[in-house]
Amino acid sequence: MKREAHPENWLQITPQGLYCRPGDFFIDPHRPVERAVITHGHADHARPDHHRVLATAETLAIIQTRYGDRAGHSFQALKYGESIELGETRVRLVPAGHVLGSAQVVVEWGGWRVVVSGDYKRRRDPTCAPFEVLPCDVFVTEAIFALPVFRHPPDAEEIHRLLHSVSVFPERSHLVGVYALGKAQRVIRLLREAGWDRPLFIHGALRPLCELYEALGVGLGELRVATEARGEDLAGEILLAPPSALADRWSRRFADPLPAVASGWMRVRQRARQRNVELPLIISDHADWQELTRTLEEVQAPEVWVTHGSEEALIYWCRLRGIRGRALSLIGRGEEEQEEVV
């Protein structure tokens, strides 16, 4: 492992995003590039108009569903664990446990192994493969919920609170704000696991990705587009919509709507209040503080690069343990937990 081959010298921040020089590719670039390796389909990682795109088959299908003609010029699918040569580097994708198809990008060059984890979580998700721990020399991580106050409760508890509310207010329509990619399908699967076998009503914007998940083998049960039902018929039912739809005209047609949102940010009461969320559900596709620190312990990387979020807290945690921490401050990240982009 040669010092001059240190990843700082060949995996660099450029105006387009994170660039791997010996492999001549970008990872999750935020501007169009010649060759992109994409960790997952959220819009803050997968942008349109790259020339060549390499990702898992599921992520490619998600990108094509979202961007159509602008998804890219040519596509290469890589299975989890399969490794290929890109330029002088060896590249592999391993599961990140974030959304369907999500992957960590493993890059090896000059005797160094770097893992770019994209977004990830460590708890079980019935809609995607679980995160795989891979020891490495440099681990690149997000830090969205990197404060000890962020401790996501078990998701089954949150689903139980939703179902309890439905039973207490049978005359109201429960409107649950969920991001179109990942959160929507996860919440649906969790509801099915909790025994809710009635039809679920969805906003039209959720339909393409729900259909894609079904086509890729993630069963969601019976879904109906909410606007095709009469508003008063939806009393006592559960509706899912992008968070932004909760505040717009779409939501007013339903019987005495009870707004809920499923997001890690619902831990922050003020955010829930600002958005008039009556029932905040803390369900996140991002690692909480415990999951982040546990992951850093397990991958045993002597060096950790933090892409975005609460960098300071995580870097301080690293320093106390003799791990070298470095803030990359990548721009444009973390949007899917803020607002739906596409």
Ligand SMILES: [Zn+2]
């Ligand atoms: Zn994401």
Ligand SMILES: [Zn+2]
């Ligand atoms: Zn993200």
